[in-house]
Amino acid sequence: MRISQPSGKAGLIALCGAILCLTGCNDGSGDPRAQIGANPSLPPLQQYLFPPMHIARVVGWKQGEKPDAAKGLKIQALATGLQHPRSLYVLPNGDVLVVESKAPQAPSPKRPKDIVMNYIESWATSGGNTGPSNRITLLRDPSGADGAAKTQSVFLDHLSSPFGVALVGNDLYVANTDAIVRYPYNSGDTKITAPGTVLTKLPGGPIDHHWTKSLVASPDNSLLYVGVGSNSNITENGMEAEHNRADILEVDRATGRFRIFASGLRNPTGLAFEPQSGALWAVVNERDELGPDLVPDYLTSVKDGGFYGWPYSYFGQHLDPRVQPQRPDLVAKAIVPDYSLSSHVAPLGLAFSTGTSLPENYRNGAFVGEHGSWNRSVLNGYKVTFVPFSNGHPSGMAQDVVTGFLNGNNEARGRPVGLAIDKSGALLIADDVGNTVWRVTPSGEQVTQR
Amino acid sequence: MANDLVRTGGLRSTARIATHPIHPMLVGVPIVCFIGALITDIVYAVTAEMMWANFSAWLLVVGFIIGVLAAIAGLIDFLSNRRIRERTPAWFHLLGNLAVLVLAFFNILVHTRDAYTSVVPTGLILSIVTVLILPITGWLGWSMVYRYGVGVAR
Numbered sequence: 281m282r283i284s285q286p287s288g289k290a291g292l293i294a295l296c297g298a299i300l301c302l303t304g305c306n307d308g309s310g311d312p313r314a315q316i317g318a319n320p321s322l323p324p325l326q327q328y329l330f331p332p333m334h335i336a337r338v339v340g341w342k343q344g345e346k347p348d349a350a351k352g353l354k355i356q357a358l359a360t361g362l363q364h365p366r367s368l369y370v371l372p373n374g375d376v377l378v379v380e381s382k383a384p385q386a387p388s389p390k391r392p393k394d395i396v397m398n399y400i401e402s403w404a405t406s407g408g409n410t411g412p413s414n415r416i417t418l419l420r421d422p423s424g425a426d427g428a429a430k431t432q433s434v435f436l437d438h439l440s441s442p443f444g445v446a447l448v449g450n451d452l453y454v455a456n457t458d459a460i461v462r463y464p465y466n467s468g469d470t471k472i473t474a475p476g477t478v479l480t481k482l483p484g485g486p487i488d489h490h491w492t493k494s495l496v497a498s499p500d501n502s503l504l505y506v507g508v509g510s511n512s513n514i515t516e517n518g519m520e521a522e523h524n525r526a527d528i529l530e531v532d533r534a535t536g537r538f539r540i541f542a543s544g545l546r547n548p549t550g551l552a553f554e555p556q557s558g559a560l561w562a563v564v565n566e567r568d569e570l571g572p573d574l575v576p577d578y579l580t581s582v583k584d585g586g587f588y589g590w591p592y593s594y595f596g597q598h599l600d601p602r603v604q605p606q607r608p609d610l611v612a613k614a615i616v617p618d619y620s621l622s623s624h625v626a627p628l629g630l631a632f633s634t635g636t637s638l639p640e641n642y643r644n645g646a647f648v649g650e651h652g653s654w655n656r657s658v659l660n661g662y663k664v665t666f667v668p669f670s671n672g673h674p675s676g677m678a679q680d681v682v683t684g685f686l687n688g689n690n691e692a693r694g695r696p697v698g699l700a701i702d703k704s705g706a707l708l709i710a711d712d713v714g715n716t717v718w719r720v721t722p723s724g725e726q727v728t729q730r
Numbered sequence: 731m732a733n734d735l736v737r738t739g740g741l742r743s744t745a746r747i748a749t750h751p752i753h754p755m756l757v758g759v760p761i762v763c764f765i766g767a768l769i770t771d772i773v774y775a776v777t778a779e780m781m782w783a784n785f786s787a788w789l790l791v792v793g794f795i796i797g798v799l800a801a802i803a804g805l806i807d808f809l810s811n812r813r814i815r816e817r818t819p820a821w822f823h824l825l826g827n828l829a830v831l832v833l834a835f836f837n838i839l840v841h842t843r844d845a846y847t848s849v850v851p852t853g854l855i856l857s858i859v860t861v862l863i864l865p866i867t868g869w870l871g872w873s874m875v876y877r878y879g880v881g882v883a884r
Contacts (some may be wrong), residue, residue: 327847329839390780391787393842516844518780569844604778604846 307332307657309572312622316678320620322595326571334657335403336692341714345693348684349720352639355682356427358708358719363413365710365717366492367629367698369445373467374703376419377435377445378710378717384441384457387486390517401654414439416454418470422702422719436463436472440484444495444551446504448533455493455506458484460531479504480536483524487511490525492628494562496551497533504531505560506538509547514567514602515591526590528562528582544588544614550630550648550699554581557672563627563648564617566594572656573623579630579648579667579674580617589614619674624653625661629699629710633666637705639722645669647681647707649696662686664696664709682709682720741813743881745806751881753807756800757871761864763793764834768857774849783849786857787841794834801831807881817878819870826867833860 309332314321349355359365362380369377389395415438420431436454444455452465454476461476482493490509497504510526511517528548530541547565554561559581566575567590575594587610589596591603596616599606621627629649633642645668650661664682667674685694694714702708707720743751767789774782804824807814814820837856841848874880 327843329836391784391841392791392838393787512844514844516780516848602843602845602847604850 307572309623309656309658312573312625312660313677315573315576315620315622318619318674320576320595320622321573322576322598323571323573325574325598325601328569331569331655332572332657333400333654334659334690335400335654336652336659336662336686336690336695337403338713339687339691339693341693341716346684347682347694347709347718349723350679350681352723353681353720354723355718355720358422358427358717359417359419359429359432360716362417362715362717363411363415364712365417365697365715366712367443367445367494368700368708368710368717369447370700370702370708371447371465371467374420375470376429376700376702376708376717378417378419379442379445379454379698380413380415380417381439381442381492382413384485384488384491387488412437414441416442416445419717420470422704422706427719427721431470433470435470441488441491443492443549444506446495446497448497448501451533453479453495453497453504455482455495456484457488457491457493458482460493460495460504460506460536478536479533480531480538482506482529483508483511487517487521489513489517490547490565492547492549494549494551496553496560499553499558502533504533505529505541505551506531507545507548507551507562509549509565510590513569514600516602522591528560541584542582542586542588544586544590544592544610545582546590548582549628552630552632552646554646554669554672555632555634556644556669557581559672561630561632561646563621563630564588565626565628566623567591567600568624568655570600571623572658576620576623577625577627578617578621579619579627579646580615581673583615586615587613588617595620619667621648621650621665621678622660624655626651626653627661628697629664631699631701631707632669634701635705636701636707637722638707638720641668641679642666642681646674647699648678649699649709651695651697651712652685652692659686659690662692662695664699664707681707682718685711685714741817741878741880741882742811743807744810745803746881749883751807752803753800754871754875754881756796756803760793760797760800760830760834761868763789763796764830764857764860764864767793767837768861771849771854771857775854778846780845783841783845786849786853787838790834790838790841794831794838797827797831797834801827814874814880817874817880819873819878820880823867823870823874826863826870830860830863830867833863 367379416436418435419429424430441457460479494507511521529538531538548562550563593611652662653660662685665678668676694711698710709718767786770785840853
């Protein structure tokens with residue numbers, strides 16, 4: 281979803297809140313757990329006059345507050361005072377890059393709804409507009425007081441709504457919203473001042489509805505894969521705005537030429553290679569406004585040339601009546617995603633457990649950062665979950681790993697986004713509303729100097 | 731005052747600017763907007779080009795807002811003058827245009843849906859019904875002015 285400038289007009293918020301509650305306090309949604317796994321129950325689609333909406337009001341973390349980690353785990357703040365941290369990348373020497381990023385400028389409204397929705401969505405980040413963003417901060421050495429990083433400094437500044445980072449040899453690639461840019465990096469560097477070189481442009485403004493470009497290098501380092509989200513919920517900005525979007529692009533690192541690797545993925549992020557099978561996986565945000573339990577967001581392997589439904593259909597051959605003209609030829613070959621995460625949880629982070637030091641039950645699987653719902657009245661997501669894998673495929677029910685991003689009044693103290701496993705094997709969580717990077721370790725672990 | 735009553739045949743408009751009634755100044759806007767929205771809805775239904783559906787959404791919102799203002803001016807005239815209320819067409823004019831505004835309100839909500847179902851079929855049906863009511867209520871409105879001389883200085 282687009283996240284724009286917050287604004288503090290309390291009266292209008294109260295009025296809109298009353299309208300939302302009037303229409304959405306009981307949306308008839310079912311148990312989200314029934315929609316987790318390979319065969320989610322899919323209710324009939326609904327169309328609304330007022331779609332159910334509930335955005336957790338942002339309150340932030342008070343002094344000493346932190347999320348709740350599952351049994352056997354401990355959570356501490358690795359870094360605080362960040363500016364909308366959205367994704368994480370661990371360098372070979374153990375330094376952690378925190379990508380701090382804000383949405384590009386909102387386009388001019390195409391219709392009255394855009395004005396209303398931009399305003400409503402601005403509530404979701406009202407903690408995050410306190411200073412400069414669109415930069416990468418470097419964290420080093422998690423042995424400070426209470427597990428905080430000893431070094432926290434600006435690594436790379438003046439970026440354009442960045443999200444993905446990938447290092448290949450001495451080439452550091454940053455996926456801005458409109459281009460992949462390459463920078464020279466040497467092990468131990470704490471700041472990059474060299475100007476970047478554009479490897480390839482990516483679909484960006486002026487609409488740029490889904491703007492986060494997830495990035496990963498192929499295991500043989502010759503290719504980059506970049507996730508490009510759709511330019512709309514469901515083609516309401518016209519099909520011509522969707523050129524090269526809702527796709528995963530495969531970019532040749534040597535020339536910058538790209539091809540569409542897979543398509544029909546509405547907003548693919550968290551691109552990562554599953555360690556056992558070597559397959560590319562992603563988490564995908566599915567479409568809104570068809571009901572509180574439609575459409576489930578998902579975790580899936582991504583096949584070369586695969587088509588995953590958007591916009592014409594979801595979860596295989598379930599047609600979306602909002603798309604015209606339809607494409608039965610594409611719908612017929614739409615692939616059913618591997619693993620449903622349940623509806624509107626907004627997964628934006630994915631990290632396979634490779635190298636984790638967390639207890640045995642977290643050793644084979646995928647951590648998923650669920651940013652949290654707006655399009656249902658009973659909140660869903662707002663947590664980090666673990667999907668167990670065996671033989672390279674999901675093998676059981678997702679478990680909650682880190683919760684408590686919402687307080688008892690369903691107000692957002694934080695919202696998890698990007699994830700990473702650091703060099704010591706701890707799980708790192710970027711919290712773009714709490715402006716914190718959290719570090720999850722086994723609860724018995726002593727904080728040790730690396 | 732008495733002089734004024736004589737000059738307007740007792741059917742003086744209350745919501746007026748320098749003897750000119752406000753209601754007829756405003757009613758043209760919603761009429762044109764709602765007819766325009768029907769046309770752009772039809773073009774969208776045929777072409778599936780989002781631009782036309784966006785035109786419809788703007789036309790409906792503007793038509794509704796100015797329509798509400800026109801209704802307020804009309805209601806003031808209606809409620810503050812017993813002699814206007816005694817004219818039968820005034821009641822049907824009021825009820826018909828109330829229906830138009832209610833339909834337009836729901837049509838705005840339908841048009842907030844994304845892409846094709848923001849128009850087809852519900853939005854298009856609401857636009858058609860809205861526009862079918864307009865000539866009837868318009869006819870009644872003209873009766874009020876041209877036949878009974880509501881708001882007309884004599």
